[in-house]
Amino acid sequence: MFADDSSGYRTEQGDYALVDLMGRYDITRQTQVQVNINNVFDKKYYAGICTTCYSYGDPANVTVSLQHNF
Numbered sequence: 104m105f106a107d108d109s110s111g112y113r114t115e116q117g118d119y120a121l122v123d124l125m126g127r128y129d130i131t132r133q134t135q136v137q138v139n140i141n142n143v144f145d146k147k148y149y150a151g152i153c154t155t156c157y158s159y160g161d162p163a164n165v166t167v168s169l170q171h172n173f
Contacts (some may be wrong), residue, residue: 115158116149121160133173139166 122143129135145163 114149114152116152119146119148121146121148134169134171137168137170139168140164141166 121141121152123142124143125134125137127137140163142163144162146160147162150158150160
């Protein structure tokens with residue numbers, strides 16, 4: 104991914120890989136807990152590049168959820 108602006112400055116990003124993990128445990132037949140870990144190795148990468156801006160992707164983060172079915 105790359106972008107050129109009018110001054111000839113070039114922003115470029117090489118190949119990269121992101122690792123996400125998910126684990127789920129059934130506490131009971133009706134209750135489950137789930138953990139999601141995104142960008143496990145906290146890789147810094149561009150989520151988008153344009154001629155005047157660029158934005159980094161999300162850093163490492165964790166989400167925990169609990170679900171109960173009635």
